[in-house]
Each structure stands twice: as structure tokens, then as C-alpha cells.
Amino acid sequence: MSVAGHTPPPFFKRGPAPFARLVFFISLSLLLLVADLRFHTLEPVRFAVAALLWPLQQAVLLPVEGAGQAGNYFSQLGSLQRENADLRQRQLAQANLLLRQAHLDEENRRLRALLDMQERIDAPARAAEILYAARDPFARRVVIDRGISHGLETGQAVIDDLGVVGQVTRVFPLTSEVTLLTDKNQAIPVQVARNGLRAVLAGAGSGAMELKFLPANADVQPGDTLVTSGLDGIYIPGLPVAKVASIDRDNSFAFARIECTPLAGVERHGQVLVLGKRTPPPMPEEPVEEVRKPAKGRKPR
């Protein structure tokens, strides 16, 4: 019988009760969630664990690569020959443009110098290969085989031979994560190639994109090509991004609903090009005294 304030010691020590442990671990997880999502303070932890996991991930990747190589091995000779002929033809078609490119570049530079305009800066590019799509069903990310040791940084643009693929959002020593344009949290400033109309293109999930905040009477037609406008200071202007697929001009909404499909092989695997970080042209100097605005605490992406 227990006296007030005294309980008999337990026969078996099993630590705290399951419910107490549950509350402890749930609060710890919620703390981590908030720290990661709101304050982004867990990147060093992620970095360390990722470094430890690197050999295991490589080992796990081996059977996947093996399967891919076996598939290649058994692919028909005919299809390879067809692809080869196709590529040769494409190269010939582009030779015309390529041969004149150097000449045009030179002429452009001279004209720009004459006009006293900012020179367009060519960003250095680095080839990389998409290793696999991250196994996160809620986001659209891929992992490429270049990382910090190859000089990659977060924020770099990633393109393939057809257009923009996405942006490097997290770097590890030997790999990096690229968030695809079709991710719901990814947006890119574009302009319509036909008339220079500027807009923001955002991922809509399930492989599609949406042109946002354009009025219902905006001059956009199905089939229009969208290219980067370069206003963000990240993407070089003029890279093809997407094609307008369908437009729904419903008057009951303030904005038109414009669906687009990406031009680049965003959801396919293969070789990509990571563009070097673009240094935005310096702002023109303001002659008037600058008015101090309260600095906003938002981190630029």
C-alpha cells in the first residue's frame, strides 16, 4: 500500500511511458519541421548526414544503372542508326546558324559598343548528368552528378538542348539537387517571344506550368513560345522555356488561365548544362538622394 507521495518502485524498468515518449518525439519532430521550413537552419545537419549516406546511395544506384545499361545493350542497332542519322541531319541544319554565330556575336558586340549599351555576358556552362529523380512524391526534383567540388552553387540555372530545365536548389559535395520548373514552388519570369509581353510562369504540378496574373484580354495565343526575360538576374534572357498549350479566358475570374507545356525535357533523364552564376548588370546611378526603405527580411531565392 502506498503512502501519500510514495509509489512502490516498478519491478521492471522500462523507461518513461509510451505516451510520454510519443509526446517527446512528436514535439522534437515538429521542432525540426519548423526549424527546416521556417528558418532553414538545418542545412549543416543535412549536409553531414548526406555525406555519410553518399557511399550507400552509390551502392544502391548500381543495380539501377546496371538495368539501364542492360537495356542499352539490348536496344536495337537499327534504332541507334536511325538516331545517328537524325542527329547528323540536325547538326547539318544547325551548321548554318552555328557558322554565322561567331560573326553575329562580333557584330553584335561592336553595335552594342556603338550604342553604349551593357554588354551581354555569356555565362560559363558546365555539363552534368541527371542521376535520378528524387524519391519525394510531393516535389519535382532531380539529382545531378556535380556538386560543390565542381564549383556549383545554389541558384544556378540548368538547361538542356531544348530549353530551361530548372534551378540548382541544394548542393552537396559531389551531387546537387535541381528543382524542376514544373515544381509547384518554382517560378520563372518570362516574356512572350512574339510580342515581348512579360509575365511569371509557375509550376502547376503534374508536369504542367501556368502563366500567372495575366488579364483575360492579354495578347497570348496558343502555340506562343515563352522565353526567359532575364529580369530575375538568374536566367540569361532569351532561353526558351515553354509553349502555350491552352488558354481559358473566363470573365468571372480576373486573370486568364493559361496552361503551358515545358519545351525542355524537364521530366526526362539525360545530359544537362549548368549555367554559371550570372552577375546582374549594375543599377544605373540615381542622381537624386536615395530614400531609405525599411529592409525586408526576405531571403532572395
Place this chain on the structure above:
Amino acid sequence: MIQPTHSSRRILLPARGWFIYLSLSLALALNLIPFGRLPGIPDWFALTLAFWCIHQPLKIGMGTGFVFGLVMDVANASVMGQHALAYVLLAFAAGGLSRRILWFPLAQQALQVLPLLLGTQLVMLLIRIGTGAEFPGVLYFLSSVVGVLLWHPLNYILLLPQYRPVERDENRPI
């Protein structure tokens, strides 16, 4: 006394700690195989964790789920704490229900494990939808169903080291 199910007459050897952790690590490695966006790939680790929480609730519990969940979060490039929270809840539920579930034959055990796995996926879905991610489609929940279909073979494989007798004796039930 350890049995495959409480209604079984077979007695098992005690489970070895290293084998439990080895199987959990192997399940985690299986989870790392990049299948891309293919639906219906089971969450091997959740399945194995549920198995050990049901069979060895005193050895494996929420702490294991939390630590492996964090590793999974990094490997999967998801939000820190997403898998950890889901696996902790799974371990709690599986450990609490272990005495009940073990009374059933294997097919009915699988039916009881299905809501646990679906709940795990639902927790992850709620966390990500709450933070502004896209809904991956109803096929996302297919992976739990596929996982539950594997409950029978998984039971056999994970209990195999405990089935082996130390020395053969015809007059003993082991």
C-alpha cells in the same frame, strides 16, 4: 515465450538485436533505390518498422523510428522531420496494438497493418500539403496496399533466424 502469432503452438528463439537493426538498415537501403515517380513502390522501412514494433515492442520503438526517419528525410530530399514524425506515430501505434494484432492469422494481421501504413502516408501528405506542395494523386496510397500484400513473405523472411533450433531434438516442440 515468443511465438510467430499468439495462437501458434510454435516457440521461437529470441530475436537478435543485430539482426533487427540489419533488417531495418537493409529496408532503408531499399527505400533509397530511385524509382522516380513510379507509383506503388512500397515503403520498405515503414513495413519493417511496423513488423518489429509488433513483434518486439520492448526492443524497437519510437526512438528507432525517429532516428531512421531523419536519415530518410535527408536521403529523400524532403522536409526534415517529415518521415521522422510519421515513423514515430507508426511505431507508437504498432507497439500499442502489438498484443492485439499478434492474435490474428497472417492475412488478418495484414488487414490490421494496412490502416497503420495508410496513416503514415497520410501524416506525410498532411505535412507536405500544409507546407504548400502539390498533391501527388490518389495512386500515392497504392504503396501501402502493395506493402501490405508483402506482409506474408516479410513475416517469413524476418522470422527465419528465429525458427532455427539450436540442436535437433525430436521430442521438443521447437
